[in-house]
Amino acid sequence: MGTDSLNTFRISIEDYYRSNKRSLPWRREVPVPYEVWLSEIILQQTRVAQGTPYWVKILKAFPTIEALANAEEDKLMSLWTGLGYYNRARNLQKGAKQVVADFGGELPSTYEGLLTITGIGPYTAAAIASICFNQKVGVVDGNVYRVLSRFFGISTPINQTAGIKEFQILANEIIKSSSDPASYNQGIMEFGALHCTPKKPLCMMCDLADICSAFNDGKVDQLPVKVKKGKRTAEEIHYAVVQTKDGIALRKRGTDGIWAGLYEPPRLSEAPENGKEVTSTIVHKLSHKDLKCHFWDVPKEMLNEPTTYYTKDEAAELGMPIIIAKLVENIKM
Numbered sequence: 001m002g003t004d005s006l007n008t009f010r011i012s013i014e015d016y017y018r019s020n021k022r023s024l025p026w027r028r029e030v031p032v033p034y035e036v037w038l039s040e041i042i043l044q045q046t047r048v049a050q051g052t053p054y055w056v057k058i059l060k061a062f063p064t065i066e067a068l069a070n071a072e073e074d075k076l077m078s079l080w081t082g083l084g085y086y087n088r089a090r091n092l093q094k095g096a097k098q099v100v101a102d103f104g105g106e107l108p109s110t111y112e113g114l115l116t117i118t119g120i121g122p123y124t125a126a127a128i129a130s131i132c133f134n135q136k137v138g139v140v141d142g143n144v145y146r147v148l149s150r151f152f153g154i155s156t157p158i159n160q161t162a163g164i165k166e167f168q169i170l171a172n173e174i175i176k177s178s179s180d181p182a183s184y185n186q187g188i189m190e191f192g193a194l195h196c197t198p199k200k201p202l203c204m205m206c207d208l209a210d211i212c213s214a215f216n217d218g219k220v221d222q223l224p225v226k227v228k229k230g231k232r233t234a235e236e237i238h239y240a241v242v243q244t245k246d247g248i249a250l251r252k253r254g255t256d257g258i259w260a261g262l263y264e265p266p267r268l269s270e271a272p273e274n275g276k277e278v279t280s281t282i283v284h285k286l287s288h289k290d291l292k293c294h295f296w297d298v299p300k301e302m303l304n305e306p307t308t309y310y311t312k313d314e315a316a317e318l319g320m321p322i323i324i325a326k327l328v329e330n331i332k333m
């Protein structure tokens with residue numbers, strides 16, 4: 001790729017950002033690294049409209065990295081309920097503890113330093129380093145793969161090592177000559193999210209259309225290329241919904257696996273004979289499998305381990321997978 005085409009692309013993306021950037025609470029005149037970090041972690045798997053209220057309430061509850069480091073895990077998880085991918089919250093807190101212990105409560109100001117913090121990978125490190133510390137490291141996420149692969153006509157699969165490497169090198173090459181890396185990185189993410197979208201990109205209104213490879217070759221809907229993964233699997237989960245005058249039975253899950261550290265009703269190894277379901281089966285989709293959750297009305301005596309009972313108010317303070325939070329909210333006690 002010639003330097004001219006890289007520069008034209010970069011300048012166009014920076015202009016796009018200056019004209020179209022959304023006003024978001026963490027986009028301050030002088031960005032606060034903790035706020036940007038929190039926004040980047042929340043927005044990894046979540047859309048801006050859904051994630052922003054979570055950003056507001058988590059920041060209100062824990063206004064500093066130190067407050068987040070010292071937060072009760074259950075409190076953090078309850079504020080995270082509904083966002084999914086709970087490991088993000090756990091790693092965020094681990095990272096906060098590390099920042100307090102090793103960096104005096106301030107995030108490191110270099111890409112390499114940021115990468116040493118738990119939960120901060122290359123994407124988040126590049127975002128924080130460029131937005132807060134003016135460093136020239138290109139961000140690469142789903143939006144960026146799409147825009148770069150289309151504009152430069154790259155068909156290397158984006159979910160294989162060679163592609164991951166190739167796109168990161170290209171992103172770094174583009175940002176190298178920028179005097180405003182924060183605008184370039186935020187611009188390409190914004191451009192991918194709002195303009196060069198997965199379906200129905202706005203090619204007819206695109207300033208880059210004349211020189212966009214995919215547009216000129218009629219390949220917009222073929223890029224980026226992703227190698228198909230194996231078939232999705234399904235797992236049946238049987239919950240015992242047990243209520244007493246003290247509330248609903250809930251247990252905290254262990255530290256490993258899906259929903260680690262969250263609260264849910266006790267699990268049964270199989271469906272009870274002649275069991276009655278308190279609500280229809282709920283299918284919860286994870287990235288690689290479907291969880292088919294059944295909720296059985298069973299008597300207290302069926303629980304063979306000690307169990308704690310929670311009122312609705314008490315349960316509202318606990319971290320729970322969203323489907324369990326909804327069950328507890330809707331159940332009559």
Ligand code: SF4
Pocket residue numbers: 147150151195196197201202203204206207208209212213214215220
């Ligand atoms: S012309 Fe279409 S595919 Fe190319 S960058 Fe613009 S929106 Fe994306």
